[in-house]
Amino acid sequence: MxxxxxxxxxxxxxxxxxxxxxxxxxxxxxxxxxxxxxASELQVNPNTVMRAYDILQQEGVIYNKRGIGNHVTSDAPAKILEARKEKFLQSELPAFFKNMLLLGLGIGELEVLYTHFLNEHPKK
Amino acid sequence: MxxxxxxxxxxxxxxxxxxxxxxxxxxxxxxxxxxxxxASELQVNPNTVMRAYDILQQEGVIYNKRGIGNHVTSDAPAKILEARKEKFLQSELPAFFKNMLLLGLGIGELEVLYTHFLNEHPKK
Amino acid sequence: MxxxxxxxxxxxxxxxxxxxxxxxxxxxxxxxxxxxxxASELQVNPNTVMRAYDILQQEGVIYNKRGIGNHVTSDAPAKILEARKEKFLQSELPAFFKNMLLLGLGIGELEVLYTHFLNEHPKK
Amino acid sequence: MxxxxxxxxxxxxxxxxxxxxxxxxxxxxxxxxxxxxxASELQVNPNTVMRAYDILQQEGVIYNKRGIGNHVTSDAPAKILEARKEKFLQSELPAFFKNMLLLGLGIGELEVLYTHFLNEHPKK
DNA sequence: GTGGTCTAGACCACC
DNA sequence: GTGGTCTAGACCACA
Structure with missing residues (x-):
């Protein structure tokens, strides 16, 4: 990676x-x-992975069984998706719209670009 | 700010x-x-503003008249717009479209959100 | 459990x-x-129960009859009670009183809480 | 320390x-x-202090001004007191009452011990 | 084997 | 000066 x-x-x-x-x-x-x-797979220090796992535990995405290892929580996918959606709507979308205004890009042009994008990234 | x-x-x-x-x-x-x-207006350390002005000078957006102060260059707006456009098209747009797909958001819904945004941020 | x-x-x-x-x-x-x-009743690794039994044996609370199993020693209840009392008086009680002071809780309020507790945990 | x-x-x-x-x-x-x-005052590694500060930030007890240092939030005392109270009522109190029952200690005896404690720890 | 804690020390961005 | 990140390596408790 x-x-x-x-x-x-x-x-x-x-x-x-x-x-x-x-x-x-x-x-x-x-x-x-x-x-x-x-850590060895990603070629980083174990402490670095540990820190990532710590955060994921706090977010309720994984949980630890002592002496056994970390496991995915049952509601992890929902949580992750929800968080990404939230971030998108709250911060990315406004910034994006602001840029559209500054660059004088209308919804019409955007649609053209989007169609373009879809053609280049077809669903598998 | x-x-x-x-x-x-x-x-x-x-x-x-x-x-x-x-x-x-x-x-x-x-x-x-x-x-x-x-610095006092933005409530930050003058060194921080200084650093920002340094960068803006290097980018040719502002220039310094000794003993008088910094001024906007004549081609600043064009330069800024060009750079923003570049960055927007190259990195922001693809990431944005990718997120739309991930969240199942179509161009139609986006238009609604955009109209909303415009109503809340009317041009002066 | x-x-x-x-x-x-x-x-x-x-x-x-x-x-x-x-x-x-x-x-x-x-x-x-x-x-x-x-181990199967508590849903834990047998090694973990083994370790607990080891400690209990060292404390003289249980003893092992070879090939038959572990048994409660005759003076186990007295020993346990004595140890608990010791710990309670030496460390738990002072810490508890200190917290009462910190939180401004008097002996009167405590009595109310205790009555509450007794109602929710009736003797069998 | x-x-x-x-x-x-x-x-x-x-x-x-x-x-x-x-x-x-x-x-x-x-x-x-x-x-x-x-770290040098407490004779520990800076990383260890850093970890403590991280947690305190997450708890909203301190906050960081970049390049300047950590500061106490304005509602820190209230938050800390609230958390300690919560912990006391939720976990310490029930455990304490359970021990009272096991040791056959009544509210009357407790009051005596408390009076004793107060005499030994007079308010400054 | 698993995670958790701690140290020592380096390097960086920021103010 | 400040915090933040990362590494290397040790030691421990736990299952």
């Missing part, structure tokens, strides 16, 4: 885990990779 | 200055607020 | 066993559940 | 900070010691 320079690694790891869950690669109530395993 | 937690303050200040120029609040060849004045 | 997050499970198991003895659910010289049985 | 063996150091540091606030040694909106300063 290649990490972006703009964001701290542990945040990118939380996003990575959430993606795996949303993509159903890691299922509800199933064990996820141990701290050490994921 | 309220600063976001996610970005460094000096970057937000450069954006603020650029916004003022794009909105024609600060005109070409006109003097902009001194480092000290803007 | 629901285990607290704040304490290790094997400690909670020793407390559980001691409670059973104090409540006369498990009598002197009687056989107590085997490691496996208690 | 002497740390207990039973609890992780960073938790004890959060309690230490809360105590300072409750005792009005550190006032609302005032700067608290920097990570490095407190």
């Amino acid at each position: 290649n990490f972006s320079e703009n964001q701290s690694i542990y945040i990118q790891i939380t996003d990575y885990v959430k993606d795996q869950i949303l993509l159903s690669n890691w299922l509800k109530e199933e064990k996820i990779p141990s701290v050490r395993d994921l | 309220n600063f976001s937690e996610n970005q460094s303050i000096y970057i937000q200040i450069t954006d603020y200055v650029k916004d003022q120029i794009l909105l024609s609040n600060w005109l070409k060849e006109e003097k902009i607020p001194s480092v000290r004045d803007l | 629901n285990f607290s997050e704040n304490q290790s499970i094997y400690i909670q198991i020793t407390d559980y066993v001691k409670d059973q003895i104090l409540l006369s659910n498990w009598l002197k010289e009687e056989k107590i559940p085997s490691v496996r049985d208690l | 002497n740390f207990s063996e039973n609890q992780s150091i960073y938790i004890q540091i959060t309690d230490y900070v809360k105590d300072q606030i409750l005792l009005s040694n550190w006032l609302k909106e005032e700067k608290i010691p920097s990570v490095r300063d407190l």
Whole structure:
């Protein structure tokens, strides 16, 4: 995995885990990779993975069974999706609209660009 | 002004200055607020404003008349617009469309949200 | 049984066993559940129960008859009660009183709360 | 400061900070010691103090002014007191009453012990 | 084997 | 000066 320079690694790891869950690669109530395993897979220090797991636990996305490992909570996918939606509507959308105004882009032009985008990124 | 937690303050200040120029609040060849004045207005350390002005100078958005102050360059609005457009098309737009897909949002719903936004942010 | 997050499970198991003895659910010289049985009943790893039994043996609360199983010692209730009393008076009581002061709780209010508690936890 | 063996150091540091606030040694909106300063004062690694400060930030007890340092929030004392009260009523009180029952201690005897305690710990 | 804690030390962005 | 991130490595409790 290649990490972006703009964001701290542990945040990118939380996003990575959430993606795996949303993509159903890691299922509800199933064990996820141990701290050490994921660390060696992603080529980072175990402490960094630990920090990501800490955050995910606080967010209720994973939980720990002592001595056994971390597991996906049953409502993890819903929570993740909800949080992303919230963030999109609250912060990304207004910023996007503001940019449209500044750049003089109307909803009509946007639609053209969107159609373009869909053609280049067809559903699998 | 309220600063976001996610970005460094000096970057937000450069954006603020650029916004003022794009909105024609600060005109070409006109003097902009001194480092000290803007610092006290925005409630930040003068060094922070200084750093923002440094960057704006490097980008050719403002220039310094010794002993007088900083001024907007004559091609500032064009430059800023160009850069914003570039960034918008290259990185923001694809990410935005990707999120629309993820959240199952169509161009129709987007139009409704946009109309809403326009009503809440009428042009002066 | 629901285990607290704040304490290790094997400690909670020793407390559980001691409670059973104090409540006369498990009598002197009687056989107590085997490691496996208690483990499956409490939904924990047998090693964890084993560790708890080890400690209880060292404390002289239970003893092992080879090939037969663990039994409550004849002086177990007295020992447990003595230890609890000691701990209660030495550490819990002062901390409790200190908290009462901090929260401005008097002996009168405490009595009300205690009556409440008794109503919700009637003796069998 | 002497740390207990039973609890992780960073938790004890959060309690230490809360105590300072409750005792009005550190006032609302005032700067608290920097990570490095407190670390050297308490003879621990800066990372350990950092972890404590992280938690306190999440709890809304302190907040960070970038490049300047951490400060006590204005509602910190109320929050801390509220949390301690909650914990006392929810977990300490029931455990305490349960012990009273097991040890055959009535409210009358408790009152005697409390009077005793008050005599030994007079208000300053 | 699992996670959790702590240290030492480096480097960085920011003010 | 401030906090924040990351690494390397040790040690421990727990299952």
